């Protein structure tokens with residue numbers, strides 16, 4: 001047992017645990033700070049059944065591989081690059097949440113509220129969906145950090161597909177709310193999610 005859970009495994013699993021803990025607790029704290037505790041539900045922790053399934057799958061992959069192919073987990077440069085990618089993803093996502101403030105809601109708004117202003121400054125000057133871009137980077141980074149080949153590819157495809165479907169829906173309402181102001185903004189600024197215009 002001690003041999004299976006080598007130093008590498010302890011380090012990688014602790015980093016994963018801390019990455020997840022930091023991500024969800026900071027999402028919740030920021031949601032409370034932006035919207036007030038009374039407007040927040042446990043959904044702001046962003047833990048869905050699909051997400052839990054994906055994370056458990058990745059943990060299972062890790063455990064199977066560390067037993068059967070321990071050498072797969074050893075490339076420390078790759079694992080450290082994963083950690084760096086996780087941090088970059090966090091920074092991009094949190095910059096989005098802090099910049100957008102009350103405009104950043106975890107559900108997509110389908111009715112225009114008066115206080116909802118179009119955000120085009122800060123990180124939104126460079127990409128239209130930094131929150132989604134940051135999450136894709138963060139989630140794929142967690143799997144690179146664990147040196148999980150299957151989950152790295154699966155996370156990249158599944159998370160990308162999720163946002164590729166969500167963005168057109170979200171932008172339909174943004175065009176309804178902000179009209180030509182949003183159309184012009186979208187023409188000049190890339191989405192930040194690969195292959196999504």
Ligand SMILES: C[S@@+](CC[C@H](N)C(=O)[O-])C[C@H]1O[C@@H](n2cnc3c(N)ncnc32)[C@H](O)[C@@H]1O
Pocket residue numbers: 096100103104105106107108109117118119120124128129130131132133170173174
């Ligand atoms: C989960 S947030 C994600 C925001 C953005 N898609 C991102 O990735 O940073 C979803 C809410 O943000 C709002 N939203 C998205 N882009 C916005 C912008 N540029 N200005 C104001 N609100 C925006 C949408 O109306 C939606 O209700």
